[in-house]
Amino acid sequence: MNPPLPLEQAQARLLALAEPLDIEIVPVAASLARYLATPLIAGRSQPPADLSAMDGYAISGQGPWRIIGESRGGAPFSGPVRSGEAVRISTGALLPEGSDRVLIQENALSQDNELTLTSDLPAYGQHIRRAGFDFSSGETLLGEGNWIGAGQVALILASGAGTVPVRRKPRVTFIDCGDELAASPAQCPPDRIPASNGAMLAALAANIPCETRYIGPVPDRLDALSVALETACESDLIVTSGGASVGDHDLIRPALEAYGAQIDFWRVAIKPGKPLLVARKGPQIILGLPGNPVSSFATGFLFMLPLLRHLSGAAAPLPRQHLFHTGTDLPATGPRREFLRGCIAGSTVTPLEEQDSSALLALARANALIERPENSGEVKAGTDVPVYLLQNG
Ligand SMILES: Nc1nc2c(c(=O)[nH]1)N[C@H]1C(S)=C(S)[C@@H](COP(=O)(O)OP(=O)(O)OC[C@H]3O[C@@H](n4cnc5c(N)ncnc54)[C@H](O)[C@@H]3O)O[C@H]1N2
Numbered sequence: 001m002n003p004p005l006p007l008e009q010a011q012a013r014l015l016a017l018a019e020p021l022d023i024e025i026v027p028v029a030a031s032l033a034r035y036l037a038t039p040l041i042a043g044r045s046q047p048p049a050d051l052s053a054m055d056g057y058a059i060s061g062q063g064p065w066r067i068i069g070e071s072r073g074g075a076p077f078s079g080p081v082r083s084g085e086a087v088r089i090s091t092g093a094l095l096p097e098g099s100d101r102v103l104i105q106e107n108a109l110s111q112d113n114e115l116t117l118t119s120d121l122p123a124y125g126q127h128i129r130r131a132g133f134d135f136s137s138g139e140t141l142l143g144e145g146n147w148i149g150a151g152q153v154a155l156i157l158a159s160g161a162g163t164v165p166v167r168r169k170p171r172v173t174f175i176d177c178g179d180e181l182a183a184s185p186a187q188c189p190p191d192r193i194p195a196s197n198g199a200m201l202a203a204l205a206a207n208i209p210c211e212t213r214y215i216g217p218v219p220d221r222l223d224a225l226s227v228a229l230e231t232a233c234e235s236d237l238i239v240t241s242g243g244a245s246v247g248d249h250d251l252i253r254p255a256l257e258a259y260g261a262q263i264d265f266w267r268v269a270i271k272p273g274k275p276l277l278v279a280r281k282g283p284q285i286i287l288g289l290p291g292n293p294v295s296s297f298a299t300g301f302l303f304m305l306p307l308l309r310h311l312s313g314a315a316a317p318l319p320r321q322h323l324f325h326t327g328t329d330l331p332a333t334g335p336r337r338e339f340l341r342g343c344i345a346g347s348t349v350t351p352l353e354e355q356d357s358s359a360l361l362a363l364a365r366a367n368a369l370i371e372r373p374e375n376s377g378e379v380k381a382g383t384d385v386p387v388y389l390l391q392n393g
């Protein structure tokens with residue numbers, strides 16, 4: 001039996017197994033939470049001309065001024081402004097030719113088309129947004145693999161694009177495996193437990209646009225597991241949970257072999273989540289996550305989400321760490337990298353008391369995973385520790 005892989009090696013191996021999916025062109029509104037498949041190049045400049053940043057008067061010279069017209073959004077003033085002249089102007093309106101600054105209306109008095117100052121003269125160029133100061137036509141605005149959020153949606157539209165190239169959405173099938181699992185939480189016999197991992201993993205993936213499907217719970221029988229895997233044969237990714245360990249009824253490995261998948265690696269030196277199994281069949285990837293709910297969650301967070309981001313074309317698919325002070329002393333660790341469920345309050349993260357890999361109450365109360373390096377000594381309260389932010393509370 002090979003020793004468990006170190007975390008970074010296992011993550012790199014998983015991502016190297018799969019290519020980002022094919023490119024499709026979608027309307028900008030449909031690109032939210034996806035990743036740019038090509039760099040974004042500006043098709044226009046923003047602003048397209050010098051604009052006023054305030055409501056007031058575009059002026060030329062020292063004043064007083066004679067008001068000769070108006071420039072407003074969508075209706076610019078045509079013609080030049082000469083020294084001693086002013087044009088009424090709105091925020092965002094085109095600056096008339098010849099005006100060299102904008103006087104805000106709070107600092108001016110207008111009477112019978114005569115404009116006078118009630119405060120200091122604005123400096124040359126004041127309250128003017130110069131053409132192209134935000135971006136210029138032909139400029140690279142965002143790189144390939146950039147995530148598309150609200151700000152990016154606005155930038156893509158402003159750059160002159162109505163559509164955007166992204167990777168097609170991954171098709172994912174979640175399969176819950178185990179004789180002990182009940183499909184209905186409300187009608188769960190005393191010797192069973194409600195199946196919750198598949199729904200939890202689908203929820204974990206909900207921020208990444210995917211086409212998802214659920215199968216289960218599937219009993220611990222090779223024939224039943226084979227049917228489930230065959231049913232999911234069109235998926236880009238199959239995520240199973242349970243049956244990944246060494247027990248007599250842990251059948252994911254033989255079921256995958258019968259399905260024709262090649263096992264790439266099994267077991268990672270992390271706690272929880274050691275018995276993670278990774279396999280592929282052609283372009284399809286299969287993640288066999290451990291059944292313990294917190295182990296499933298941790299491997300979902302550290303492996304499934306990065307893989308989904310990678311398939312979706314993300315430039316940086318791995319989760320990001322942040323530093324927080326630990327609120328309590330943290331015990332020494334063994335040969336596995338540990339991920340403690342913790343709660344962040346202000347700049348402090350405190351591990352929950354219950355760290356068993358089946359403990360759902362502590363998982364639901366956590367909003368962070370605290371990373372503890374393998375073979376590390378005890379850490380004192382107040383020390384900075386690396387933390388992954390969760391979205392469940
Ligand atoms: N002799 C050894 N035993 C175990 C080892 C080991 O190295 N040697 N590893 C342990 C570790 S670590 C983990 S993690 C678990 C993982 O086991 P499996 O992936 O085989 O999971 P199961 O045995 O099927 O289930 C474990 C536990 O989780 C519950 N479960 C399973 N699926 C679901 C689901 N969909 N929803 C909710 N709960 C689920 C299941 O009822 C069990 O209680 O193995 C250790 N054993």
Ligand code: MOO
Pocket residue numbers: 270271272273274275290292294295357
């Ligand atoms: O890895 Mo298991 O996940 O320690 O319980």
